[in-house]
Amino acid sequence: MEAILGIAVEQSLTRSSASLRTRFALATALALLGTPLLPAAAQTATAAAPSSADARLKALYDAEYQWRLKEQERGPGRGNGGDRLPRVDAKSQAARLAYWDNVLKQLDAIPFDQLSHAEQINAQVFRTMIENQSNEVRWKLYEIPFNTDTFFWTLAPYAGTRFSSEEQYRNYIDRIRDIPRYFDEQTVNMKAGLARGFSNPKMTLVGRDETIVPYTAAGDANALYAPFVKMPDSIPAETQAQLRADALAAINSAAVPAYTKLLKFIREDYMVRARPTIGASDMPNGRAFYASQIREYTTTDLTAKQIHEIGLKEVARIKADMEATMKASGFKGTLPEFFTFMRTDPQFYAKTPKELLAAASYTVMKANGRLNETIGKLPRYRHGIVAVPADIAPIYTSGRGGLDNCLFNTYRLDQRPLYTLPALAVHECTPGHSFQAALAREGEARPDFRKDLYFSGYGEGWGLYTEWLGQQMGIYETPYEEFGRQTYEMWRAVRLVIDTGMHEYGWSRDKALAYFKDHVALSDLEITNEVDRYISWPGQALAYKLGEITIRNLRKEAEAELGQKFDQRGFHDTILGLGAVPLPVLESEVRAWIAAEKAKPAKAADAG
Template sequence: MKTLITSCFVVFLLISCKETKSKEVVVEDSAAKFNELLVNYNEEGFQLNPIKATNAGDSRFNDQFPDFLSDDYKAKKKAYYTKYKNALVQIDQSELTATEKMSMAVLKWDCDINLEAMVFDKDLMPIDQMWSKNLDFNQLAGGTNAQPFKTVKDYKDWLARIDGYLVWLTSAKEKMQTGIGKGVVLPKSLIVKVIPQFETLATGKAEDHLYYSPINQIPETFAEEEKQELTAAYKNMVANKVMPAHKDIANFLKNDYLPKGRTSSGINATPLGDAYYNHQIKLYTTTSMTADEIHNLGLKEVARILGEMEAVKKEVGFKGDLKAFFDHVRTNKKLMPFTERSQVIAFYDSIHNVMKPQIDKLFGKQPKTPFEVRRTEPFREKSAAANYSQGSLDGTRPGIFYTPIPYVTEYNIFDKEDLFLHEAIPGHHFQISLAQESKELPEFRKTLWYSAYGEGWALYTESMGKELGLYKDPYQYFGMLSAEMHRAIRLVVDTGLHTKGWTREEAIQYSLDNEAEAEDTIVREIERYMANPGQALSYKIGQLKIRELRSRAKTALGNKFDIKEFHNQVLETGCIPLQLLENKIDDWIAVSK
């Protein structure tokens, strides 16, 4: 009997070991299969969008610029997202790690939202004053951004890439011609801002042209024959390709497109309609909120911030009403102290130096990627807002905070401490660089951008100014309130323009009545919302969610709450939809308890 029991036990162990080993193989196979899928998704994504690869520091496709507007390209794009969406169904999610499960959820969202976008004919308006691919391409042309100009091959890659870009320009013109026939055209007020952008690149001497700039930086190590060959090629490219192409678009915009431009301001006045705006809300807020919910939230936030502004006005002893105080701040020459553009850059450097001792108290994880402040390039300066340009994935190219300084003596500093927090440190530079440097995230998540998270984080950091040693001057604190008001106003005017029939002028007046921004800045902002419906909603929606999560964690954890660890939890994910971030923080709270 004893022998029989022992024999049975041995057989049981063998079967159990076999089953355990088999299960381990399944787990390994499932994880390996999923991680291979992620690698392929990133690799094929770079092939599909070579500009994204260049921005990430991957130089393999630096000679390519696909015709993003062609039917062939759109078919490839649709097949790409459909393929990976279907592939996810084959993965056993229960066998994945927490990071892998997050990557799976993010990948599914990315495929879904991109496929949904392809339903709409937004490509019939491929060019605008702020968001279109020609402006991104022009930034590369100066030789100081992501496109490298260090080797002879680099210079030849750019010549080849320009040929692809010129094909895209031709397609853009054809799309706009089709758009005229279908009533999908830009508002006239935007078209008149686009025309000078093309005219600037259509005239002048080839040697003075933006696209000739890399020749002025040609490395001394190049052989003399190579220098001469490249110089001649770039002169020919500028004079016989780039300038004529931009002149053609400028003439088309003036003579054909502008007369057909619409007088309406909102996207719902076009055949794209409410369905497109609802898609944009989902894209840019990563929520299921409605336009009415967002509009009403905006009105509530505007009222709250107005109350805080009144307190600052009282603190500085201003006797007029709040609208008069806005004018006082806009026009106060004491808040415009600069005579040289270099002084503006030095001012931002001084803000950074004040913050440095406090950063360590609030952030455990900090990026290694270098950081610089630069003036916005002159070709786009008059119509651009301050922005951040991320560094390369390997950290060799710095993150850059660009600030437009078209008129240095009118550069008002009342809101610039706040601006630095948002666009630079610890805003976009921390959030983007930490994701790119992460050893945990798969490559595709290092270059994703979800505006509600990315802009929400940047706006959240603005409220940390006092914790970082800033906002000691009440005008600078008022600047922070003004910036928050600016984002609250966006909830009102963006939904107003695109769902409630507001005109451009009504949106401008609402902004003038409720914030201290200069009128020309407000005009640019309203026109920005007109060009890209819904994008402006992302800031406040994201900020409020991160604030809510911080408050929730602090209440739940009490003395166990660690602000550095909270920031680590938020930043280590890279850009993700807000619901996924909320799930992650809730899990962290539960574990921390």
């Protein structure tokens, strides 16, 4: 998702800097869309595109992409925001939905069997994307424009971000001036949601209001002022001085009053009137809503019941693996006692933030050293290792991988066990999300609309798969680190049970917390943050394990079919080369690769 006032903190902590990363990354981006639709003539021109199926499809998705850039008030590329924030009012949302419904009608009219293979992939990806975006608006998710760790108001550019030109700075200042209008529209939407019982659950809102406070400070203490602290030398000194003065004026006259007003609303109205229930099924037409979220995040037709059963089976399997690893460590006792030992023994916790970041960096460098034998096509782009910004760290996840940086949470070090850090590092950094983002940026050419795209089942499935892959790469050096990997795998399996348990079967928060603690050796802080995340983000957490199961099953299939011909580098290149796709597309393309490899003469396959 593109930054709104630059490269926003939320966006910078997502999976890659130019993509819609998770349901609320997607929902927020969609909520941030909002300018008039393309003129009717432009839509007619799209419908009258050249007669070949490929050309008609290309004209359609190119036109939609350009329209979407205008809706988002941005240009292509990172940080290219315009001079205003997007419109998020209900009228703009309805117009957007009408546009996308029209796009789907035009897509239906293009004969799929007349498309080239590459365009068939594009068509399937495009359809899934448009259906997801339409459903986000159809369900009025813009009435819940934030969740437990992603907020529409965290508009400050990510730490270290600088604009490169006077124009970018002036556009940024204009966007600051537009904050009051933007917040007013968000507030109207949230009030509409509250009126119909469509809101975040009250119990997940504790402390989230504190993330607004840094923006209520006047002057250069305000988080919005960060890009002006150090400006490019290419901008003349007198121009820099004027830009700083204009920024301070905009912050003091527009931003500070708007944030103060928003903070009052969130504390005195939203947090008071938010729904007391936690399950998505408790909201209007809740079970159908939850089913739609399952389909969006998993890109499958699995039901909540099917997913719950898959989760229970995975929990039982992984528990047996954990017990075997516990015995290999030499620990004498029960698994719950081992959990307590792992959670409380000082040897498993860093003493300083630098120690934790250094340990993460060591894992990333180990992974880098094994890439040549793991993946065939490697990107040139490299990421850094940095701490999660202090203002959101208390309620943020343990780590996230982005294109520029892979972030690790150093808040409450006594709650950040080192034995899970290797699995976290390969998932979030290399060869996980940061690596994946770099490869997507430099990889095979694909339409512009696919460069800004993310499917959780694909992306998070790959991230979790890389944790398993870490075994083959020699990442886990002790039984404790292997247990940490199993802990993370169990964590994702437990999600299948808890998410469906709360949103489909009426589990209480306490029941979800207890189930989590009984099966996963994470800290209490991490467990609480995770359960609250699942409560406020129905369906998103299901994508990880289901995506990983899909990839691992495909690998088993490839190994069985190809035998000595199997080369994991080709397998991984096929997956990563596709970019973000729905899981059914991933399955069909990997099976096509298997068939092609199987048809090669043995010598040709060995040489490759």
